[in-house]
Amino acid sequence: MPPRRSAFVAATAAVAGARGRASSSSLAGASRARSSTTPTYSSRPFGALRQPTSLLGGGLRVGTNRGTPPAGPGVTTMAATETTAKPLPSRSEVPVEDTWAVESIFPSAQAFDAELAALTDLSVGGKWPTLTSCRGTLATAGPAGVVALLDEYFAISRRIQVLYTYGHLQHDTDTADDVKKAAYGRAVSVYYGFAEATSWVDSELVALPDAQAATLTASPEVAAAGYGFHLEKIFRDRAHTLSAEGEALIAMAGKSLGAATKAFGALNNADLTFEPIRDGKGNRHEVTLGNYIGHMRSRDRRRREAAFKSLYGAYGAHENTLAELLGGVVERNVFMARARKYDSVLESALAPNGIPKSVYTSLLETVREALPRTMHKYARLRRRLLHAQSPAVRTFHVHYWDLYAPLIPDVDIQFSYDAARAAVVDSVAPLGSDYQETVRQGLYERRWVDRYENLNKRSGAYSSGCHDTQPFVLMNYQEDLDGIKTLAHELGHSAHSALSRAAQPVQYSDYSIFIAEVASTFNEALLQKTLRATVTTDAERMMLVNAQLDDIRGTFFRQAQLADFELAINQAAEAKTPLTPGFLKSTYARIAADYIGPDVVADKEIELEWSRIPHFHAKLYVYQYATSLAASAQLADRVLAGKLAPDDYLAVLRGGGSVDPVVLLRQAGVDLETTAPFEAVCNQFESLVDELDALTAHMQPPPPRERSS
């Protein structure tokens, strides 16, 4: 329900934007983040403006981002890529074959302008009369009238999505080009203007009496036009919609309810500064949110420790303010859940997408149960391998600042773009020849991908597009393991979009963010299998195993840990426990220790980690990274073991947004209300730890020295 939620979510969006500028490593822990080039939050344009139940779905744009900012991320242990300081080409110097086929949308800027003019004409001063003439009539329009309205609505919205897609793609490839920037700005304003001018549609539908809503959903006209589930999702909110007066009140309160989030953004991204540090050789380094993870990945232990202490020193100096800000956000969650008559914050976060609460609790319970054989075992291995690198130290204690330190020697393994795309095409063979052909055409003939970095191109990687365009992948391809994995990941998103757009009408071709990471991580698993089959040396094998462990740590265990804390503090607030700095710190420290286990020193500073995680400002969000990975792990296991027909998996992708994501997954045998998908990830992680343990058996700490008496 856009009108009633927009003001509220917009505040979160503001932080998301700010976050993108300042903290490079993204929302939840960018496991493949090429640290400083990780994209900003880009799940879906205007996703913040319109919730999934909205009419104007928006082209899905899925970045490689995950979760938390610096230090949260799963991390690859490869050394930072050397900068060869080659000057970047300007956009006009990039050969056409390296660019995406944006001309498949509009053959020229003039064609874009013409469509913009046509839509502007149709909008008649932003009023969209063909739609607004129906305002106030939905209660009496009957099924045929509602269908006609929705048809008209989608006919316009899909054109606007095309316009928006072209505008943002062009802008992202050269963000300093004023002409492109202006075109993008105009597309955005049409998009917002339309969303605003038509927000009454959902509101009017929600306001229909129960009996009328039920008749409408079940009517043959609605069924024939394919709007049944669309309406069902809108009507699902009815029990949580207030009177017109109540809704107006909440809308008015929107801005002030977002104040804590905005204040956090300002503090985190602008006002906080960190003490510079010195590394083991005495060299001075700045510490910023953007370079923090680079310090954490350094082989220089003194540098890691100094950066860790510098960062937490700054947050610690503001712990009372930061506790008030997080407390404010949690109080907002509690207020909104109660105002909307949900039984809890958890329910209010999950119900709109039809996710049962047991999905969340099953994730946390299964992970906790498995911690000794997964994360704790991993921490022990980390302790042995780091000790082996420091033979002079008698007893090696792993600290929190050691958790992202490189574990194994660097291996120089390179993939040209051509080698990478060939490997990606090969890797998807288990999904059948049609799927493979889709991917092949995207990577070869159809130019889905904008391959390399150029001057002023947006950083990071994402997959984008809309119902009436082909998929598009933005890359800043680097010839390393990270590069090829990112390509496989984004192609997974794009192929998912291609399949769902071909199979679904416009109202269902956009899939839920809850399920988006299934297709991408599934394809990463396939790539991993292909790469494992081709490497020949133990060093390369070690690198692949280690990188996969880092991915799972960042996407699964780390997110589960954050989700655990988030639920704990929201439930505490519901039980009227004050969220004091002391409470937040002790709760966080306890959960962090539970997850990492007894082999890591409980550094005091870690109790403040909650204070710097922007994602806690988006209500119970991060768990979705973990649930997606779990679903994809179980699906990949079963497809590769011949227990699930590839086509049954592809049916999940083709399903798009036509039913709730949990239902789609269940049709392919994945039940997120049970422990099985989460156990699949834990089992995989455990066997990778065992494998790395075996591969590194020769890397041993020094034998304990004799004690002289």
Ligand SMILES: [Zn+2]
């Ligand atoms: Zn992704």
